[in-house]
Amino acid sequence: xxxxxxxxxxxxxxxxxxxxxxxxxxxxxxxxxxxxxxxxxxxxxxxxxxxxxxxxxxxxxxxxxxxxxxxxxxxxxxxxxxxxxxxxxxxxxxxxxxxxxxxxxxxxxxxxxxxxxxxxxxxxxxxxxxxxxxxxxxxxxxxxxxxxxxxxxxxxxxxxxxxxxxxxxxxxxxxxxxxxxxxxxxxxxxxxxxxxxx
Amino acid sequence: xxxxxxxxxxxxxxxxxxxxxxxxxxxxxxxxxxxxxxxxxxxxxxxxxxxxxxxxxxxxxxxxxxxxxxxxxxxxxxxxxxxxxxxxxxxxxxxxxxxxxxxxxxxxxxxxxxxxxxxxxxxxxxxxxxxxxxxxxxxxxxxxxxxxxxxxxxxxxxxxxxxxxxxxxxxxxxxxxxxxxxxxxxxxxxxxxxxxxx
Numbered sequence: 111x112x113x114x115x116x117x118x119x120x121x122x123x124x125x126x127x128x129x130x131x132x133x134x135x136x137x138x139x140x141x142x143x144x145x146x147x148x149x150x151x152x153x154x155x156x157x158x159x160x161x162x163x164x165x166x167x168x169x170x171x172x173x174x175x176x177x178x179x180x181x182x183x184x185x186x187x188x189x190x191x192x193x194x195x196x197x198x199x200x201x202x203x204x205x206x207x208x209x210x211x212x213x214x215x216x217x218x219x220x221x222x223x224x225x226x227x228x229x230x231x232x233x234x235x236x237x238x239x240x241x242x243x244x245x246x247x248x249x250x251x252x253x254x255x256x257x258x259x260x261x262x263x264x265x266x267x268x269x270x271x272x273x274x275x276x277x278x279x280x281x282x283x284x285x286x287x288x289x290x291x292x293x294x295x296x297x298x299x300x301x302x303x304x305x306x307x308x
Numbered sequence: 309x310x311x312x313x314x315x316x317x318x319x320x321x322x323x324x325x326x327x328x329x330x331x332x333x334x335x336x337x338x339x340x341x342x343x344x345x346x347x348x349x350x351x352x353x354x355x356x357x358x359x360x361x362x363x364x365x366x367x368x369x370x371x372x373x374x375x376x377x378x379x380x381x382x383x384x385x386x387x388x389x390x391x392x393x394x395x396x397x398x399x400x401x402x403x404x405x406x407x408x409x410x411x412x413x414x415x416x417x418x419x420x421x422x423x424x425x426x427x428x429x430x431x432x433x434x435x436x437x438x439x440x441x442x443x444x445x446x447x448x449x450x451x452x453x454x455x456x457x458x459x460x461x462x463x464x465x466x467x468x469x470x471x472x473x474x475x476x477x478x479x480x481x482x483x484x485x486x487x488x489x490x491x492x493x494x495x496x497x498x499x500x501x502x503x504x505x506x
Contacts (some may be wrong), residue, residue: 175477307359
């Protein structure tokens, strides 16, 4: 029987995924649950629900709550947070870069680095120079990763991830899956890990 | 300085409020945090957001997730759950009854009883005989409570609760507030209690 694992579905535009990207390595490590990172795009997912913008922009009262909630959660988590001047930012390049990085052991640090650029440093993560900055910050050469983001197989993998997310019934980010079980939201991480570990 | 307390904002149509109504008395009791029950109506709140139905019906993929999530949460909580044949049910009478019950020590049991009728017994909680049944189950005479639901001051209190919910930035249920801090969702109860207790 294959070892149960957690799949972490994230999109770089998603605020709560920033908090999750900080918590996943630590909590999954403590629970002894392997994690597979699954970048995907929320645009097509929201589009299939008839939304043309983030629900936090479509429903401003929900958006106002979310920004305050993020402040509290990031404070609890010891994470820097500054409300970005642009929201949502386009996460396409970051998602392709995460796929290009693949299963390198520093993938979780790269993912958290891109989120930090967006939600703590207010940097335009859709620009190659910002993604390159994150990579250099981890002691990595940015060029091979950025070159790979333009390869067709990387683009196809991101599209396949997004299609698979919709097929699984994923409608937001972050989402955690364990087999066919879906757990939506940063606050479901513990529940998902318990499901994987049982 | 007044003792910090938790306000529990709920609507009888709301699925996750059922789970919260089960957890609030136990967890708030353990934390030593007093609770004030604040019934309100989601209809005007959703209406102000441009929604004419439950978001779980407006966004079916979210609804499908919610029902599975409710199954898991209720199993964890040891709560019976049967997907009701009508959703959402009109919570107006139940909300007025909760206000009529006021600060009686059995209010939390009454609230949980109405939720149980809706989400475990598939009973039509908008009917006076179902609310009466819950009251009798608690050893209470239903007549005075049902009579009070028609009093203008009870109706006005419910309307005022709903207005206050919107003024506080509440957009869904359950919501917990501690002073001006808003915590949305059953999974924020621990966070709200920690805020009240700090």
